[in-house]
Amino acid sequence: MADRRCACHSHRKEKRCCGPFHAGKLPDTPTQLMRSRFAAYARGLYDYIIETTDPEGPRWVADRAAWVASMEQFTAMTRFAGLRIVEAEGDTVTFHAVLEQMGQDASFTERSVFVQRDGRWLYHSGDPTSPAPR
Numbered sequence: 001m002a003d004r005r006c007a008c009h010s011h012r013k014e015k016r017c018c019g020p021f022h023a024g025k026l027p028d029t030p031t032q033l034m035r036s037r038f039a040a041y042a043r044g045l046y047d048y049i050i051e052t053t054d055p056e057g058p059r060w061v062a063d064r065a066a067w068v069a070s071m072e073q074f075t076a077m078t079r080f081a082g083l084r085i086v087e088a089e090g091d092t093v094t095f096h097a098v099l100e101q102m103g104q105d106a107s108f109t110e111r112s113v114f115v116q117r118d119g120r121w122l123y124h125s126g127d128p129t130s131p132a133p134r
């Protein structure tokens with residue numbers, strides 16, 4: 001794991017932030033999982049996104065190849081410019097992601113719901129919230 005800043009914009013080094021989660025350590029909290037999933041999108045770690053998505057939730061995609069292809073398309077056109085945790089409470093995390101797509105602002109705010117299965121936190125679902133809180 002490279003000695004670089006973490007892609008979740010924590011300003012910490014990757015090896016002391018989301019890197020260990022990408023390498024197999026289990027996040028203790030939904031916020032850690034949320035940050036590490038953002039960083040995984042930014043780094044193109046599609047297996048991590050799949051492994052941390054609830055197979056029983058609405059975001060699960062049965063066709064893995066199609067899922068990876070859509071993530072590749074998304075990340076190829078997106079710059080993951082910033083991340084701010086707005087609120088974390090229980091099994092929900094509200095975050096604001098600063099994204100750019102082809103020079104256009106594509107930022108969004110989402111309230112994500114996480115579930116714990118067999119001791120592992122998984123991303124279950126998310127709802128956009130608007131307008132974005134400041």
Ligand SMILES: [Zn+2]
Nearest residue numbers: 006008017018
């Ligand atoms: Zn991180």
